[in-house]
Amino acid sequence: MTHRIAVIPGDGIGKEVMPEGLRALEAAAERFGIDLALEPFDFASCDYYLAHGQMLPDDWFERLKDHDAIFYGAVGWPETVPDHVSLWGSLLQFRRGFDQYVNLRPCRLLPGVKSPLAGRAPGDIDFYVVRENTEGEYSSVGGRMFEGTEREVVIQETVMTRTGVDRVLAYAYELAASRPRKTLTSATKSNGIAITMPWWDERVKAVGERYPEVSVQAFHIDILAANFVMHPDWFDVVVASNLFGDILSDLGPACTGTIGVAPSANINPDGAFPSLFEPVHGSAPDIAGQGIANPIGQIWSAAMMLEHLGHGEAGAAIVYAFEAVLAEGDPAVLTPDVGGHGTTETLGRAIAERI
Amino acid sequence: MTHRIAVIPGDGIGKEVMPEGLRALEAAAERFGIDLALEPFDFASCDYYLAHGQMLPDDWFERLKDHDAIFYGAVGWPETVPDHVSLWGSLLQFRRGFDQYVNLRPCRLLPGVKSPLAGRAPGDIDFYVVRENTEGEYSSVGGRMFEGTEREVVIQETVMTRTGVDRVLAYAYELAASRPRKTLTSATKSNGIAITMPWWDERVKAVGERYPEVSVQAFHIDILAANFVMHPDWFDVVVASNLFGDILSDLGPACTGTIGVAPSANINPDGAFPSLFEPVHGSAPDIAGQGIANPIGQIWSAAMMLEHLGHGEAGAAIVYAFEAVLAEGDPAVLTPDVGGHGTTETLGRAIAERI
Ligand SMILES: CC(C)[C@H](C(=O)O)[C@@H](O)C(=O)O
Ligand SMILES: CC(C)[C@H](C(=O)O)[C@@H](O)C(=O)O
Numbered sequence: 001m002t003h004r005i006a007v008i009p010g011d012g013i014g015k016e017v018m019p020e021g022l023r024a025l026e027a028a029a030e031r032f033g034i035d036l037a038l039e040p041f042d043f044a045s046c047d048y049y050l051a052h053g054q055m056l057p058d059d060w061f062e063r064l065k066d067h068d069a070i071f072y073g074a075v076g077w078p079e080t081v082p083d084h085v086s087l088w089g090s091l092l093q094f095r096r097g098f099d100q101y102v103n104l105r106p107c108r109l110l111p112g113v114k115s116p117l118a119g120r121a122p123g124d125i126d127f128y129v130v131r132e133n134t135e136g137e138y139s140s141v142g143g144r145m146f147e148g149t150e151r152e153v154v155i156q157e158t159v160m161t162r163t164g165v166d167r168v169l170a171y172a173y174e175l176a177a178s179r180p181r182k183t184l185t186s187a188t189k190s191n192g193i194a195i196t197m198p199w200w201d202e203r204v205k206a207v208g209e210r211y212p213e214v215s216v217q218a219f220h221i222d223i224l225a226a227n228f229v230m231h232p233d234w235f236d237v238v239v240a241s242n243l244f245g246d247i248l249s250d251l252g253p254a255c256t257g258t259i260g261v262a263p264s265a266n267i268n269p270d271g272a273f274p275s276l277f278e279p280v281h282g283s284a285p286d287i288a289g290q291g292i293a294n295p296i297g298q299i300w301s302a303a304m305m306l307e308h309l310g311h312g313e314a315g316a317a318i319v320y321a322f323e324a325v326l327a328e329g330d331p332a333v334l335t336p337d338v339g340g341h342g343t344t345e346t347l348g349r350a351i352a353e354r355i
Numbered sequence: 356m357t358h359r360i361a362v363i364p365g366d367g368i369g370k371e372v373m374p375e376g377l378r379a380l381e382a383a384a385e386r387f388g389i390d391l392a393l394e395p396f397d398f399a400s401c402d403y404y405l406a407h408g409q410m411l412p413d414d415w416f417e418r419l420k421d422h423d424a425i426f427y428g429a430v431g432w433p434e435t436v437p438d439h440v441s442l443w444g445s446l447l448q449f450r451r452g453f454d455q456y457v458n459l460r461p462c463r464l465l466p467g468v469k470s471p472l473a474g475r476a477p478g479d480i481d482f483y484v485v486r487e488n489t490e491g492e493y494s495s496v497g498g499r500m501f502e503g504t505e506r507e508v509v510i511q512e513t514v515m516t517r518t519g520v521d522r523v524l525a526y527a528y529e530l531a532a533s534r535p536r537k538t539l540t541s542a543t544k545s546n547g548i549a550i551t552m553p554w555w556d557e558r559v560k561a562v563g564e565r566y567p568e569v570s571v572q573a574f575h576i577d578i579l580a581a582n583f584v585m586h587p588d589w590f591d592v593v594v595a596s597n598l599f600g601d602i603l604s605d606l607g608p609a610c611t612g613t614i615g616v617a618p619s620a621n622i623n624p625d626g627a628f629p630s631l632f633e634p635v636h637g638s639a640p641d642i643a644g645q646g647i648a649n650p651i652g653q654i655w656s657a658a659m660m661l662e663h664l665g666h667g668e669a670g671a672a673i674v675y676a677f678e679a680v681l682a683e684g685d686p687a688v689l690t691p692d693v694g695g696h697g698t699t700e701t702l703g704r705a706i707a708e709r710i
Contacts, residue, residue, distance in 0.1 A: 076546065083546035083575075084553050092547070116584050118473040142512070142550040152517035156550035157497070162507035191431065191438035192447070192601065195497040195511035198439050220438075222601045223637070226609035229471050229584060246547065246577045247602065254581035282578070 002035040003309050006067040006274070010045045011086075012283025013293035013344075014073025020348025021071065021298035024318055027355040028306060032314040039067070044090035046077035055081075055089030061097055065273060069305050070094065072278035073298065077285065088140070091278075095133050098273035100266035101164065102171050103131035103245060104304075105280060107232075107252030107262070112326035113338055115257045117229065125256050127235040130172040131245025133266055135164045136196075138242045160196050160241070165203045171269060172239035173211040179236055184208075186218040187240035187248060200241065224248070228255055253280055258337045260294030261322075263301040265308060277305040294335040295348045296322050321354035357390040358664050361422045361629070365400045366441075367638025368648035368699075369428025375650035375703025376426065379673055380657040382710040387669040389661070394422070399445035401432035410444030416452055420628060424660050425449065427633035428653065432640065443495070446633075450488050453628035455621035456519065457526050458486035458600060459659070460635060462587075462607030462617070467681035468693050470612045472584065480611050482590040485527040486600025488621055490519045491551075493597045515551050515596070520558045526624060527594035528566040534591055539563075541573040542595035542603060555596065579603070583610055608635055613692045615649030616677075618656040620663060632660040649690040650703045651677050676709035 009018040022038065029036045041063075042048055049055050055075075057063070064070060075090050076083050094100065109115050109125040117125075142156035176184040186204045190197035201218060208216050219227065221244050227234060228248065232255050240248055253262035262280035279297025287293060299322055307315035325333065325347070333350045334340025340347075364373040377393065384391045396418075397403055404410050410430075412418070419425060430445050431438050449455065464470050464480040472480075497511035531539040541559045545552035556573060563571050574582065576599050582589060583603065587610050595603055608617035617635035634652025642648060654677055662670035680688065680702070688705045689695025695702075 082553065084549035087546040088549050114473075116472050118469075118471055138547050138549075140549065144550075144554065150517060154515045154551050154554045156513045156548060158511045158513065160509045162505060189598070189601075191442040192493050193511060193598070194439035194443050194493075194495065195499075196509050198437065199499065199509045222605035223614075225580060225602050225606040226614055229606065229609045243544070243548070246544075247580050250577035251580040251584065251606075254584045259578075259581055 002037050003068045004037045004039065004066065005305070006064050006070045007038050007040045008044050008070060008072045010073040010075040010283065011047070011077045012074060012285055012288035013281070014075065014283050016288070016291060016293050016344050017279065017295040017298040018073040020295035020344055020351075021302050023348050023352040024299040024321070024355060025071070025302040025306070027352040028302070028314040028318050031317065031355060032311060034306070034311055034314060044072070044075060046075070046081040046086050049081050049086065049089070055086060056093060060093070065098070067274045068309060069274050070276040071302065071305060072276055074279065074281060074283040076283045079285065092138065094276050095266055098268055098276070099134065100268045100273070100276055101132065101134045101168055102267040102269060103133040103249070104265045104267060105129045105131065105249040105252070105262060107249070107256055109256040110261060110326050111323055112329045113257040113261065115255060117232065117255055120232065125232040127252070128175060128237050129245055129249040129252055130168065130175060130237060130239045131249060132164065132168040132240070132242050136160055136242035158196050160200065162203070165200060166207055169203060169207040169239060170210075172237055173207060173214050176214045176237040177211055181236040182214050183236040184214050184216040185224070185235055185238045186216060187221050187224050187238060187244040188218045189221045189244075191220060221247070225251055228252055249280060258294060259297070260335070260337045261296040261300060263297055263304050265301070265304045267308065275308055277301040277308070291343045291345065292336055293344050294337050295344050299348070299351055317355055322351045324354055325350045357392050358423045359392045359394065359421065360660070361419050361425045362393050362395045363399050363425065363427045365428040365430040365638065366402070366432045367429060367640055367643035368636070369430065369638050371643070371646060371648050371699050372634065372650040372653040373428040375699055375706070376653035376657050378703050378707040379654040379676070379710060380426070380661070382707040383657070383661060383669040383673050386672065386710060387666060389666055389669060399427070399430060401430070401436040401441050404436050404441065404444070410441060411448060415448070420453070422629045423664060424629050425631040426657065426660060427631055429634065429636060429638040431638040434640065447493065449631050450621055453623055453631070454489065455623045455628070455631055456487065456489045456523055457622040457624060458488040458604070459620045459622060460484045460486065460604040460607070460617060462604070462611055464611040465616060465681050466678055467684045468612040468616065470610060472587065472610055475587065480587040482607070483530060483592050484600055484604040484607055485523065485530060485592060485594045486604060487519065487523040487595070487597050491515055491597035513551050515555065517558070520555060521562055524558060524562040524594060527592055528562060528569050531569045531592040532566055536591040537569050538591040539569050539571040540579070540590055540593045541571060542576050542579050542593060542599040543573045544576045544599075546575060576602070580606055583607055604635060613649060614652070615690070615692045616651040616655060618652055618659050620656070620659045622663065630663055632656040632663070646698045646700065647691050648699050649692050650699050654703070654706055672710055677706045679709055680705045
């Protein structure tokens with residue numbers, strides 16, 4: 001059986017880390033005898049936008065929907081295309097169009113990576129952020145009124161549905177139930193965001209009735225963010241709305257030393273549509289073109305993709321490989337963000353060889 | 356001239372730290388010959404709610420509006436009153452009713468306090484969060500539809516006005532212009548929250564034209580939160596919407612070791628209404644009743660209040676006093692969150708004596 005994978009490098013460092021993601025993917029495929037058909041696409045990038053006036057071709061849905069997965073780099077180049085145009089025209093289309101309603105993001109302090117938090121060692125930080133990925137604060141409903149005048153008012157609606165919230169909560173409870181600590185943390189802000197968030201709390205309770213074995217605790221997002229820094233060891237599975245999940249899944253990896261290594265899976269759990277795998281980091285215009293971006297976020301995303309496709313062992317081999325290379329700590333191999341003076345390619349090659 | 360100050364302890368540890376806040380305030384007033392009339396109020400607390408069925412008396416506005424300032428503890432007791440009821444019924448009423456449109460929150464790593472961030476010393480972290488305090492994501496517009504059914508939809512609107520945003524931006528620019536580094540950071544999320552936030556970015560640019568001496572940089576809130584942990588030394592003045600400011604002003608203090616010391620000023624810069632001074636921390640039901648809450652957030656808020664009332668020297672004396680007590684580091688005096696085994700009162704008394 002061949003897995004058809006759409007490969008979309010995107011912009012900036014997306015184009016630099018993607019080759020290393022593919023190198024790792026192909027090494028694992030070879031070792032474990034997995035048959036992959038990798039199809040590259042140039043759309044969903046700002047270059048494509050500049051040439052075509054839109055981020056995606058009109059038939060993007062048709063062209064991608066029968067793939068088994070999408071392997072994405074990073075998108076955004078604000079110098080030429082405003083971020084809300086590039087992102088809403090690409091990544092956010094995929095997440096909604098393919099109903100990838102779970103965004104799963106592991107936060108783990110890896111061997112050989114220095115946490116900015118004092119006294120934290122590998123094993124101390126090891127949790128998942130489960131982020132709602134299709135609705136909530138990322139809505140396209142709203143607009144401007146009295147534009148350009150002193151009376152100007154701008155409104156944007158947060159839209160939550162029972163369907164949308166319950167299913168991601170169920171996913172998070174299932175994940176928590178499958179882990180030894182069986183602990184779920186819900187990100188709320190029901191004291192301030194007083195319409196949607198008290199309702200979110202109610203749904204957390206209601207869905208939780210089906211999972212009596214999971215102990216659940218809610219924190220307001222402000223103190224939760226603070227606790228990521230003060231007590232990262234408290235967390236096991238954290239479930240959050242689209243916006244809160246976005247914030248927590250950058251903050252969590254920052255606490256583990258670098259967001260350069262963090263992966264994410266945009267999952268359609270029903271399997272009706274392809275899921276999408278991408279690093280948490282963006283296109284990073286500030287370091288793009290220098291060949292120094294850490295490819296591990298992309299490589300770890302490849303591991304999550306293989307696991308999703310039913311090749312757990314191959315995924316684990318990739319994780320094992322980059323952990324080993326990090327633990328060795330050869331500065332000639334490692335990228336600057338993890339204390340080395342190597343390049344995207346030296347690190348990517350070292351990991352692929354290890355696989 | 357007598358300053359009339361409304362004193363509202365509120366709930367939980369609010370009732371424990373308030374006496375120490377007053378002790379410091381009175382010590383400073385005595386030393387600098389400041390005439391204070393302190394009037395205690397029992398409303399804006401959950402006890403009041405349980406007795407009266409509402410958080411505030413009907414005439415709260417009349418009773419408070421002629422005070423020169425409000426000195427507040429903390430509010431919230433979710434065991435008996437849901438947070439959105441207690442907070443929207445008290446603190447959020449004050450902020451809006453008295454048009455306290457700036458929420459100013461210093462983040463500073465203090466001598467003697469251990470940062471959870473590795474290798475950071477006093478001086479490395481020293482910035483302000485300027486938070487919009489009356490509108491934005493904290494709106495009361497929205498509701499539920501198809502309630503209790505599978506089709507349930509819940510909507511909450513974020514409402515931003517040009518008046519509301521421009522004035523807080525101007526405050527932030529002024530503050531940045533007055534500081535040596537003259538650097539303003541804007542918290543945005545224009546790639547995801549694609550209606551209000553691109554407009555926020557436009558207003559940051561437009562208002563900035565009046566402050567050519569200030570250099571301004573925008574970060575999306577996800578990576579900004581990450582950078583608070585990775586590069587807290589980058590920041591000087593950070594301006595943010597109501598929700599983003601809420602998150603950043605808990606996260607910032609967490610990076611400086613404890614949110615127990617962080618103060619905040621809810622300011623009506625026009626002076627038409629009283630401004631409100633309160634610690635950043637909440638009522639902390641988990642440690643309430645033990646007498647171990649750190650009173651410095653309350654005491655530092657007293658210092659900000661004195662400065663606001665035109666007594667900068669007296670405010671500085673309070674800050675100097677708690678810095679000195681922290682630097683001494685006597686564990687019998689300090690509360691547990693800063694490494695001691697003292698109480699709210701031992702720490703409060705030591706500071707008052709020093710003043
Ligand atoms: C208690 C809550 C409503 C409040 C807020 O979110 O504004 C608090 O967290 C704060 O920061 O003052
Ligand atoms: C680029 C942006 C729209 C996106 C998001 O906010 O979802 C990114 O930050 C992420 O976390 O995947």
